[in-house]
Amino acid sequence: MLQIDESLFEQTTHSPSLIDLVGYENAQRVIDFCFIANPYYPTPAMIEALAQALPRLIKHYPSSNPLVGARHLAAVLHVDAERLIIGNGATELITELCHRLVPSIGVPIPTFGEYLDKIEPTRRRLYPLQAADNYQLDLTAYLEWLRRESLQAALVINPHNPTGQLFALDAMQAFLEAARWLELVIVDESFIDFAGEEIPSLLHAAERYPNLVIVRSMSKHCGVPGLRLGYCYSANSRILDVLRRSLPTWNLNTLAEFFLSLLPATDADYHASRLRVIEDVRWLHAALSQVEGITVYPTGANFVCFRIDSGMTARQLQRRLLVDHAMYVRDCSNKVGMNPFHIRVATQGRENDRRLVEALPQALIAPAGR
Template identity: 30%
Template sequence: MSSDAGMAIFDTRFHNPSIFSVRATANARDVLDFCVPANPYFPPPALVDRIQAGLADTLKYYPDYAPVHQENISRLIGLPVENIVVANGVTEIITQLCLAAEAPLLTDVPTFGRWTDLPLQYGMPIHFLERRKENGFRLTVEEIVAKVKSTQARTFILCNPSNPTGACSSEADIARLLDELSHLALVVIDESFIDFAATPSAERLVLRHDNAMVVKSMGKSLGWHGMRLGYGVAHTALAERVRARLPYWNINGLAGQVLRDLQDFHEEYRASFPKVAADRRYMQERLGEISTLVVYPSEANFILVELPAGVSGKALRNDLLQRHAIFVRECSNKVGGSEALLRLVVRKRPDVDRLVAALKDVLATA
């Protein structure tokens, strides 16, 4: 196994390098990406063709106004326009929520890096509730409420399903949690991967609470991260306050075109998620063939695995990229994460077979 502890492009504390940097480093266009969690069954070719056909107008003219985007999201999720906040990627909402949040904050870890890094960057007091591997990285309502009380948190953030663990709280637990934490200034449920789970969204639940908000990235579900599109759902007054903090023209023309055209591809969109779930089951079975790996349950479109003791996740990542042109996510730059943990995106079965063969090869030399 390579002794290189980490190529220069991976020396970042916030995220991973772009696929463009990774391709250049590997000197290959056909890098197999098990890092970026994009839906492999969407968009369909017909939607891509429509986007390309309208590209000249999309680039030439100003995009729609914010209320038009809210209406398009409203039709997609079946909730009132006044409860919707549309954003240039979910990180735009996350940034504004962190800037306005009452401290101290509390979030589960490991989690999406923006929820941990932004409060630290702004010098805001933040506490972490660790997901323990011996519990399959699952949290109970009782654990969360006890930690809120012990830290005197005023803002609580939960990723559901969790990123990178894939653990997911039930709809009943989220409902209980919102009731138990109704005294807080803000409760945020980040549901960026909920479409891939069997658990229903909490979007309707948060409408009953004036201190709660669901936020969601759409890039994962649409299979288009570069489009930069996300949204939030909240009680009317809270939604209005968040919208007031965002630029009026914050959605670019391409994202706006996708939102308009998505209405005609709603059936294909919904049908894509059970296909990902089937591939996830297959991938869990195949990874389970590697006896030295610990494969954790997941309800997202990725699977968390733990490497054998003594194996460097960074060196394994580099070997997979350099020897097999496979790009994976190791989790050492996440608060509460570890170099021993890899988050592997669910892909179609031939790609999974290639990954498993490469992992067996690289681990054999560890």
């Protein structure tokens, strides 16, 4: 049985680092289902290239010209590099957006905690999603509420975190058409690359919506959370200018910049890895749907959210899986607006996913109060 530091769960709105919880040595034998990143990318050849370049990279400053990295990324996204802003993780960009550009904004909850942490309570109004509706967001009702509340901005996460709810591209475009009166619409597409074989992103429609800012985390779809890469895309020059002025000159490190330079030559490998993740998560969703005692939500992301129906709390199930089965899942209890019975699991490859599905029935009937 693993020994864990329980106090760490009370010290963050996110999941505590697995290494912090169990130590470096024990972390090697735990399957981390909280890790919502592509397990198949970067390729081994890319990792080797990064390793070989490291001694040289750490002795040099990164570029002072943000367009250098943006051009590499724009080449694989097939967008205008001038409209891209790359950040030290999506969280850096979320922070600057929230601090400098967000007026009064509506925030559906539960949501990704950074938006709640970075927007002052006086500038945000919470839009609670209902447990009886499996926390699904109705875009039409949301827009009507925004108007009634006289709010000037809106947040939509697509696919939604933590439920995985996916809005089709035409639904998002209809929402944006109806939301032209808003000063700002933030659409977080951090998981959109796992939504289907064809990626239903708004990137190529952004020029039609001057109030739109798209936020995406490269940690998820590229599998490099340690490199801290994310980006914004918008056709609004004022928004782009404010963001550019707010960022440090060297906000990306040389290793992250080198990784960006590898993207164009490995784009086919990336899409092969993305499709493999989609296959895995579909298998995981179908397999979890056969487990008694839980209700599994539809997903368009690389993770699955499910509700525990037996009365056991998410915290209890998380601890049992971690201590008894060396599996770390996301207890969503600390997400504002969500009840204490929801777990989120990200696919970690077919074999690891199968082990989770096999362990769940036993964990769900473990004696309460253990």
